[in-house]
Amino acid sequence: xxxxxxxxxxxxxxxxxxxxxxxxxxxxxxxxxxxxxxxxxxxxxxxxxxxxxxxxxxxxxxxxxxxxxxxxxxxxxxxxxxxxxxxxxxxxxxxxxxxxxxxxxxxxxxxxxxxxxxxxxxxxxxxxxxxxxxxxxxxxxxxxxxxxxxxxxxxxxxxxxxxxxxxxxxxxxxxxxxxxxxxxxxxxxxxxxxxxxxxxxxxxxxxxxxxxx
Numbered sequence: 001x002x003x004x005x006x007x008x009x010x011x012x013x014x015x016x017x018x019x020x021x022x023x024x025x026x027x028x029x030x031x032x033x034x035x036x037x038x039x040x041x042x043x044x045x046x047x048x049x050x051x052x053x054x055x056x057x058x059x060x061x062x063x064x065x066x067x068x069x070x071x072x073x074x075x076x077x078x079x080x081x082x083x084x085x086x087x088x089x090x091x092x093x094x095x096x097x098x099x100x101x102x103x104x105x106x107x108x109x110x111x112x113x114x115x116x117x118x119x120x121x122x123x124x125x126x127x128x129x130x131x132x133x134x135x136x137x138x139x140x141x142x143x144x145x146x147x148x149x150x151x152x153x154x155x156x157x158x159x160x161x162x163x164x165x166x167x168x169x170x171x172x173x174x175x176x177x178x179x180x181x182x183x184x185x186x187x188x189x190x191x192x193x194x195x196x197x198x199x200x201x202x203x204x205x206x207x208x209x210x211x212x213x
Contacts, residue, residue, distance in 0.1 A: 001211060004047055005047070005050065005051060006202035007051075007096070007097050007100040007101065007102050008028070008103050008106050008176050010044060010048060010051075011093065011096065011102045011107075013040055013043065013044045013047070013109070014040075014041070014044040014061065014107070015046055015065075015110050016040055017037050017038075017039075017040030017043075017068075018041070018062065018065040018069075019037075019114065019117060020033050020036050020037035020040060020089075020175050021033070021037030021038065021040075021041065021068035022033065022037075022065070022070075022118075022122065022167050023037070023122070023193070024036075024037055024124045025069065025070065025073060026069075026073065026125050026126055027125060033113045036146065037196070042168055045058075051097060051100065051130070052097065052098035052099050052100075053096065053097060053098065054095050054096060054097065054098060056092075057092040057093070057096045058096065060088055060089070060091070060092035061088075061089050061092045061096070063085070063088065063095060064085040064087070064088030064089030064090075064092060065085065065086075065089050065114070066085065066087045066104075067081075067082060067084065067085025067088070068082045068083070068085035068089065068114065068118070069082075069085075069118065069122070069189055071085065072123065072126065073126060074116075076109075077168065085116065086111060088105060089111070089114075089130040089212070090108075090111050093107045093110075094107065105199050116131075141160065141184050141189065142181050142183065142184060143181060144160050144161050144180070145160070145178060145179070145180045145181075145194055146158045146159050146160030146161070146165075146178075146179050146180075146181065147159050147176065147177065148173050148174065148175050148176060148177045148178065148179060149164065149175065150175055151173070151174070151175060154168065155167070155168060156168065156169060156191065158175060158179055158189065158191055160181060160189065165187070165188070165189045166187065166188050166189070167179070167181075167188065167189040167190065167191045168188065168189075168190055168191070169192060169193075170174065171192065172194065173191075173192065173193060177193055178193070179191040179192060179193060179194050180192060180193075180194040180195075195213065
């Protein structure tokens with residue numbers, strides 16, 4: 001039990017729980033990392049409850065780590081601000097215990113490892129996921145057919161694959177016109193008037209013949 005009250009060990013367990021939870025956030029789906037991270041954090045919180053702890057520092061460490069790991073995940077432009085979360089984590093780590101202290105060397109080492117882990121592994125995973133997601137989305141939308149729902153100046157509102165999109169077209173299109181997606185630029189589509197397929201034309205010819213008969 002004395003070992004489980006070692007401030008350095010408890011700090012390591014807390015950091016491990018935060019890192020594993022961050023990994024689960026970057027690689028969702030399996031649930032293994034999320035469960036392991038939650039178990040480590042809950043177990044660490046129990047150990048912290050047996051000691052004289054500065055709970056404000058605990059919250060600051062968790063929030064700082066969350067900002068460091070999650071800001072780049074939410075938006076790549078926010079990555080420079082994530083360093084602020086790491087600074088909050090470092091500062092709070094020195095005030096974690098009331099009558100004990102975590103080794104400064106361990107705190108510095110933990111910060112360096114967290115930074116390296118994010119830069120070399122998590123960021124690479126995130127970049128790969130974004131590139132794959134973008135490619136899949138483009139392949140999914142390009143060639144899809146839809147219909148113009150409304151027009152406003154040089155932009156259109158089109159209904160494609162069950163969703164409303166903002167679109168542009170080189171030619172003027174009226175509401176109700178059937179279109180096909182030729183390109184995707186972020187959340188904006190490039191469309192053109194859809195050409196009728198041979199089957200559609202055959203159906204129309206048959207309908208005309210039926211009417212004449």
